[in-house]
Amino acid sequence: MRKRMIGAVFAAMTVAGLCAGCGQTKERVNEAGESVITVWSPTDEPAIEDWWVEKIEAFNQAHKGKIHLQREAIVRADSYAYEDKINAAITSNDLPDILFVDGPTVSVYAANEITLPLDDLFTEAEWDDFLDSSRQQNTYDGKIYAVSATESSVALYYNADMLAEAGIRVPESKEEAWTWQEFYDAAKKLTKDGVVGTNIIMDKGEGLPYVLEQFWISNGTDLVSADGSQADGYINSPEGVEAAEFLNSLIQGGYANIDPIQKEFHNERAATMLGGSWEVATLENDYPDLNWGVTYFPVAEDGILTSPTGDWAASVTKNTQDMDAVKEVMRFLFSEENVATYAQAISKPPTRKSSYDVLTEYNEYPRSLFKEQLMETGHPRPRTPSYSVLSAEFSEAMLNIFTGVDAKEALDDAAAATDKDYNKYYAQE
């Protein structure tokens, strides 16, 4: 009898445990009758975590009795842990109200109807205050699906001492930006004594399409068509193959490493680097003795002046139940004041033009160069519902080219895989 009791208790506990594990859903209205709005975003550096605490408290104070804002910071232990959590929530139909997503995936979520259009969030005049590059990134099929507070850009950093020693001139306006040939010659000349001429982002991941796509754009093509429906004829066009071969010539010549060490440029092991706007703060704070400068992103011969852009953006999901409250929160998070304070906390260029009146450091070199690129030459990554496939295929193709596969062949494979995904899921819609 006793044994049976113990067994039954065990069984009951197990079953109860299982049920408790699966049964929880997001709280949408709390005991005080307030509409609960949940935000998911990746954990960030302390300055940003503090920003969130302060802003959420201010918002909740002002909306007592009506709206309760809360944020779940999700650890991005590896680059896909956050996405895995989103995938799980999509499956169980339990997404938060506001979801932060990486810039190029805005179109992926929009095309799959996971996020909702936000065109009426701001007035026309207010939208005009946002940078074109950011609005473009957050637009899919003619509608705005997300809002960003910050932007990013990439330019060519250089070691001023090494360039001076080699007698290499640095471009001072974007019209003088180095052509590919000039970039190649400089990298070649600067490669010596264990120092490589340049560092092109080689993270084997998202960094590759983020930075290297610009070589396609500058050469008059892109990775996919403007409507995002086709890769064949773009990524593998003659201009695209030429861009890939140019990048490969840097690797094959030994002027850039396929496996760069961490902080190669910062540690004076690379004379130049295609680096993000966020490196300014790192170099200023952690490498005060390095004599560095930054100049414009290289351009193809007679090509288009261009530079990478893009950053995380907040979108509203289909699982939200109180659209008015969500809009109130979004208008608060992306107000002129909050965009400026957020951008300042994270040391990234803000997306609202008016914020540059407050953040005057962007009027001075080196930050002014990134602001200039953002306003005049920025291009966001392709907006296609097949972006996840395109990004993975592009990185793989580039690594294959750098290890000896023919450029046309590798890019043909990437084009075929991307188009296959688009045709399988999105073509008929």
Add this chain to the structure above:
Amino acid sequence: MQVSVNKISERKAAYLFIIPAVVLLAAFLLYPALQTVRYAFTDYNIMRPDRIKFCGLNNFIELFQDKDFWIAVKNTLHFTVLVVPFQTVLALALALLISSRRKGVSIFRAAYFSPQVTSMVVVAILWTVLYNSNPSSGLLNALLVNLGMEPCGFLNDPKTAMNSIIFMSAWQGAGYQMMIFLAGLQGIPKDQYEAASIDGAGKIKSFLYVTLPGLKNVISYVIMITVIQAMKLFTQPYVMTKGGPQNATRTLVYYVYEQGFQKRNFGYACAVAAVFFVIVISLSVGMKKIIKAD
């Protein structure tokens, strides 16, 4: 009469006791496995769980024509066929080296076992640095260059990438098998060695005719678990090479992950997983039969 009533209630209690295990297995193993098979016949994309369509055998037809899938099969077999004997021999050699009761042996035992207690992700990151193709930053290449040899691409060269992973995996995994062998060695009665030496057997002969036969069961157990673990290779390509260069390290499990989570082709990934399951099951059954037949 009393005895049989006790037996019946004991049997009932036994069922009650296995309920927790059965419920857990059913919830976390059986149910997901059956769902995998179900999804393998659909076009499930993670982003659109509300639009799953049954697509018959399409995924399987596509799979058998997919050259990346066959490359993944080939790579997985390449890894298994090389790593299993290499790691087993290495583990046995280490076990023999430290099985003596000499002073200081426990330090070596701990040292050989230590990679095993380190997370594979950490080990993989460390070896990525060691294998760096640039002699000014990769330790192994610096060594080669100092010895007057050409630097090697290791993880960047499709010819050497998988073998580099095999070497580091054996280095990491051998410690665990070594412990099992050590236990096995201690199970061989001392008098067998004494008898052999009286019969005039030297070190090699007593290894061949006493140690090896004595370890037969342990060896087959070690080979079996190493094969199954090797088939599941994922962490090393994920951390070190992302399946490249040129597909050289894309294994079956990595391919499942890549298709399912990165490219969100969940239905297709389930089909690959189902085929993988069949391969692993038939391998284990086949090996069991061979071992039993001996």
